[in-house]
Amino acid sequence: MSFTIAIDGPAAAGKGTISRAVADRFGFAHLDTGLLYRVVGLRMLQGVEPVEAAEYLLPSDLEAEGLRTAEVAQAASKVAALPGVRKALVDFQRAFALRDGGAVLDGRDIGTVICPDAAVKLFVTASPEVRARRRLDELTERGVDTDFVTVLADVQARDERDMTRADAPLKPADDAVTLDTSGLSIDEAVDEAVRLIEEMRAKA
Numbered sequence: 329m330s331f332t333i334a335i336d337g338p339a340a341a342g343k344g345t346i347s348r349a350v351a352d353r354f355g356f357a358h359l360d361t362g363l364l365y366r367v368v369g370l371r372m373l374q375g376v377e378p379v380e381a382a383e384y385l386l387p388s389d390l391e392a393e394g395l396r397t398a399e400v401a402q403a404a405s406k407v408a409a410l411p412g413v414r415k416a417l418v419d420f421q422r423a424f425a426l427r428d429g430g431a432v433l434d435g436r437d438i439g440t441v442i443c444p445d446a447a448v449k450l451f452v453t454a455s456p457e458v459r460a461r462r463r464l465d466e467l468t469e470r471g472v473d474t475d476f477v478t479v480l481a482d483v484q485a486r487d488e489r490d491m492t493r494a495d496a497p498l499k500p501a502d503d504a505v506t507l508d509t510s511g512l513s514i515d516e517a518v519d520e521a522v523r524l525i526e527e528m529r530a531k532a
Contacts, residue, residue, distance in 0.1 A: 331430040334438035337452035340459035342509045342517050347434035349518040359424045361435035364417050366395040369403030378407040382416035405486045409493040439501035448528045451500035454510040459483050
C-alpha cells in the first residue's frame with residue numbers, strides 16, 4: 329500500500345535532513361528530488377542540452393560525483409525553471425511516490441504539482457539569514473572559500489528564481505502545514521516534523 333509524504337521548502341531550510349530522518353523513522357523510501365535537477369544541471373555544465381539530459385536520466389545518475397557543489401546548485405535552479413525539464417522529470421517522481429510501503433519526497437513542488445494528493449504535506453522553511461548561515465557552515469566544512477554576504481546573496485537569488493518562475497513556482501500547497509526551523513536544532517526539527525506527520529496520518 330502506498331502512502332506519500334510531500335516535503336517542500338527553500339534551499340537550506342532543512343527539508344532534506346528532515347525528509348531522510350522521517351523516512352527512516354517510518355520505514356519509507358526517500359527521494360531528494362532536488363538531486364534530479366542537480367544531475368540535469370551538472371550535465372548542462374558539461375555541455376548537454378538540459379531537456380535531453382532530463383529525458384534520459386537514470387537512477388544511477390543520482391550517485392554522480394560533484395552534485396553537491398555550489399556551481400551545480402545554481403545550475404540546478406536554472407534548469408528547474410525550464411518547463412521541458414520539469415515535464416520530463418514528473419513521471420520519474422510520481423512513480424517513486426506510488427511505490428508500495430510508503431515514500432517521502434522532498435523538493436519545491438511536490439505538494440503542489442508532483443503529488444497534490446499526498447496524504448501528508450509539509451512546507452519546511454527558515455529565514456534567509458539562518459539558511460545562509462547553515463549553507464556557509466556546510467561549504468566551509470567542505471573547504472569552500474566563501475563568506476556570509478556571498479552565500480546570503482546566492483540564497484536570495486535562488487529564492488527569487490524558485491518563487492517567481494512561471495512553471496511550478498515554490499510555494500506551500502494550500503493544505504500543507506508549515507514548519508519553521510529557524511530557531512530549532514536538527515533533532516527538534518525532526519521531532520516536530522514527526523509529530524506533525526503522525527497527527528496528519530491519524531486524520532488521513
